[in-house]
Amino acid sequence: MTGTISTLTRFSEDVPANLPPPEQIVALCKEAGYNRHGIPFIGPFGAVLAWFKYGPHVTLDEAFTQVWVARHLNAKPEDGVKVPQVFMAFTSPHPACTIGFIIMEYIAAPDCTSGDYERVAQAVNTLIRIKAPNSVPGPIGGGAVVHSFFPEWTSGIRYKTSKELQSHLNQILKINKDNKRVSFEAEGLYLCPVDINPGHFKKLEDGRIVVLDFRATCFLPESFIAYAMQKPVHKFKQMVAKYVNYPASNNVEAMAVASGYLVYYGRSNIGLPTNVLRRMRR
Template sequence: MDFVHGTTIAKRKTAPKTLYHKSDITAVAVAYKQLVDIKMPAGTAPGPVGGGRIGHDFFVESMSTLTYPTVGHLEAQINEILHHLCDVRVDFKTETADGLVLCPSDLRDSNYIMIDDEGGLWAIDFGRTCFLPPSFVSYSLITSSDIFVKYVAWYVDYPRSPNLRGMEMASGQMVIFGDNNLGQ
């Protein structure tokens, strides 16, 4: 771990209620896109490097309670939840044929990106960064209520996932019941 002398995007705003600098937002969007272009091979278990629970805002309290050995297990759980609600299903197989993508799901103006004294960007918080199907990147960008994430999403050229509706419905059910194991 390195010490970076700089400041967060939140502290670069001129006043608490002002807008962000456009140059900061676009720079973060470029850096974010570079991060989500990092892939792991097909067949890799979803989650953090080395395995473990998935940190993502899809789950209740942003952390899965299960470890998923395959993307198929994660897909099966979500589809089981959806089976009881409607005829919408998610399909992660097609989008993960080329592998899983790095999904930084905790993008915040105060804790994810720091700008050093020379203007360089540093990703500083990987606590909820996992390798996941691309749908999870789309979910993080589109469903966030955080204004900073909304600004960054505007500049990130990332496709809207066809799985998004199903993911929103399944996540909503887990929140309602307060149970990440729903559908198991």
Template sequence: MSNIKFDIVVDNKPNSLPSAEEIIQQCRTHALANAANSTSYKRGVSLVDESKDGAPYAWVKYGRSITMAEARTQHYVAQVVNGDDDAAVVRVPYVYLSFESHGRGYIVMEFIDGVICSDADAKLVAAAVQFLATIRGPTTQPGPIGGGPICHDFFIERESSLTYSSVGLLEKHINGILKHEGRPHRVSLGPEVEEYGLRLCLSDMNRDNFIKDRKNKIVALDFGASCFLPVSFFDFALRHFDYFTQLLRMRIPRPKSKQLEALLVASFSLVPYGTNKIAHRCPTRAQGSGPVDFAHKPSRLSTGPRLLRVIVRRCELSRCLLSRSSLPTPSHTVRARRFSDIYMP
């Protein structure tokens, strides 16, 4: 037990749930069994009840990229949305247990039987995502529940290089990037946050992250790239060039964000450096060692596979800035509404 650090342990977890050591062993066995099968999902395994003909009752998501911040965020959202099963347009699996061991994270959650959503389910998924995006964060600190780096496509490798203790520091960093690159744009997140607070931002809305259960209700599965952020960051996430995300964007009513263009330009400016660490001195509680100096000018990438990823990413952002739309607007696209109609107090 000395190598296991628990983060979430709920009282109403299933009685048949194995110990953490047994769960780790099952995950190891599963990973070895599927090591040669590239089409198998290697970071998840179901726990079955042998007394009920091997019926699965829990799912374990595991791996080096699985964080306790993801577990805490999913746990919080599940408690918010699952209160009225009949009224809610979306379900989120309850988290029973989460822990870390030897550099790997484990999230043991409710097993929900269902099928991966298709293009035909875009309208249902859009309604689910729209509902999730209205969930208000419990604090004024941007990021996942409990604190930590922000996971969002704004940042290189979809993760901030530090923890922001306030929206003010996040705004300062973004404006520092714009100033560093000589861009005239600036963001002003304060008024937006004052009016709407921080809301849940899903940054990875590909179809594999949503299933439809036996009651045809949408289930949101993955919260690894979900954080509580100013609402303009959700508009940024909807600009992702994943085709399913674009289908959702056409079905989610949003007014024009005043901050979106500046966010896109700032993210665009980070890409050629391959790092988030530019622009200004930004103190952070997480590192506990005083201010982190980002005032130096990092060198731009010149060779290697990372440069290729940079080129692809910059092309995507360029298309966002130039066209503001990657798909033709169909006749059924919903009209944008005021933010105040979407984000109720």
């Protein structure tokens, strides 16, 4: 990794006084190694001043989404969910890939455990009620969708509308001669947390839950929430899903079939609508 910094975005001027500049943050994380998701930054008097999240899967899209959700939820403590404030985010080149960094508030609280599925479900119930600020599926800013529906959990594609997303799924089914179809026309876009595991949540003494990870959290049609809850991979998520009041959907089985076709082909760009293909070729 070099000391080069790109796409630097500062989200807050209210940062710890001793927070190092981005180039030094990169050096500290390089020294700590890449076999972890982040490191605490400890100030001169031994207090943890910030958390440095970093890695090849950390993106600015995640940072922008976390900032938006933090502003939305932290203004309503009665909802029982807190999100760490983001100070800045940036990327830095590495010989193998680009490394993303999100520099955020450190919240001193224990991680949730596998027995905290009901408390995490309460937080998830709050998250899935958050409506999108616009009509563009994906993270804040309109990036690629990150969801377990897609191979490698990413669409690799920016959709401008739910109709484009719907057309893509139906085209996947059509070219594979499957009669099933999905319809998102009556659905709004809501926050859809997918990567639900105990390490992505902390529990505060006052009963609130802290949500830490927003990589696989996008604004999507409500059927994607139902899909995530009905097709969980891990035991903890299965337990959480039992206590989540997610919207019913008739699209889940057709989505599961379409997802299976993408897994078979090993990529997400099968059956793209013509207008999406034209946009990608420009």
